[in-house]
């Protein structure tokens with residue numbers, strides 16, 4: 535499919551979405567193609583990858599992209615060929631993987647999904663641009679991102695990230711509802727660690743503009759430590775499972791929105807706002823180095839920087855350590871699965 539619009543001057547960039555026939559991609563493709571992520575003046579060539587049994591579904595998705603008549607979409611490369619999918623790409627959303635079913639933990643997907651990310655790491659290494667920005671969404675996202683980067687040694691480790699933005703959005707939304715304010719009034723909710731039930735949603739540095747217009751610490755505005763230290767944390771940690779129980783399918787619309795938010799902020803910058811991203815840990819805050827740990831970061835010039843100097847109390851310390859331990863365990867299992 536080709537749509538050519540001569541008035542768009544910028545050179546198109548190639549953007550890959552894997553799992554393109556799946557449910558997250560169904561929302562994500564539109565968000566990316568509407569200009570939300572890379573900018574309304576940035577033409578794109580969409581690369582869509584899925585597996586051969588999904589070819590017909592992928593054809594239907596391509597028909598719909600055509601029918602959306604999207605000004606920035608110059609071309610669609612829909613394929614089941616990994617080399618073609620990764621050729622010359624500048625950004626990748628690695629969504630394609632098996633989702634968990636009711637009763638499973640995300641790490642139960644590890645052995646099935648980690649091999650996909652080994653293969654795609656190798657494909658990035660061989661075919662993608664060296665400054666490609668990679669967002670891993672497929673679970674277990676942090677460890678899949680680590681494996682992807684391990685098998686793409688020619689691409690800087692800083693170019694790989696895992697999605698914890700959905701958890702951040704969930705946390706901010708819980709606080710906004712509790713305080714009775716719009717979501718835009720809440721900032722600096724942090725997700726530390728793994729995108730799993732050990733993640734630590736931390737409000738100790740978060741602020742809210744209250745309904746009365748005052749800027750307050752979230753802890754003071756909510757004024758209910760029992761709710762903040764227990765119900766809030768477990769609601770965010772278990773939100774994915776709650777959606778599966780309700781829908782019979784895992785979160786998709788909200789996951790696509792979070793993937794768009796994550797890549798947009800990385801690409802276009804956060805202007806000082808903190809966002810949470812799973813990134814290659816340098817050991818900041820006493821976390822294990824060389825795992826993909828979610829930190830608060832700011833982004834500028836297409837680079838992320840970990841927010842430093844935050845006070846970590848004993849309650850938080852224990853939670854940062856426990857999710858870090860899980861990531862180290864996953865790393866060991868994933869490397870063993872890739873080498874088997």
Ligand SMILES: NC(=O)C1=CN([C@@H]2O[C@H](COP(=O)(O)OP(=O)(O)OC[C@H]3O[C@@H](n4cnc5c(N)ncnc54)[C@H](O)[C@@H]3O)[C@@H](O)[C@H]2O)C=CC1
Pocket residue numbers: 552553554555556557558559583584585588629630631632633634650670671672673674675697698700701729784785786789
């Ligand atoms: N990090 C996060 O916050 C979130 C992560 N997820 C994860 O995202 C992943 C995708 O979820 P859905 O879109 O709902 O699943 P889905 O099952 O609807 O779609 C997945 C698609 O990936 C394709 N696929 C499988 N293996 C592939 C491969 N090797 N290459 C390319 N495509 C492949 C499948 O054929 C399918 O079309 C799951 O692992 C899910 O757990 C979902 C929500 C949030």
Ligand SMILES: O=C(O)CCC(=O)C(=O)O
Pocket residue numbers: 633634640673700773774775777784785
């Ligand atoms: O919970 C899951 O395993 C699927 C989707 C997900 O990761 C989430 O909703 O947070």
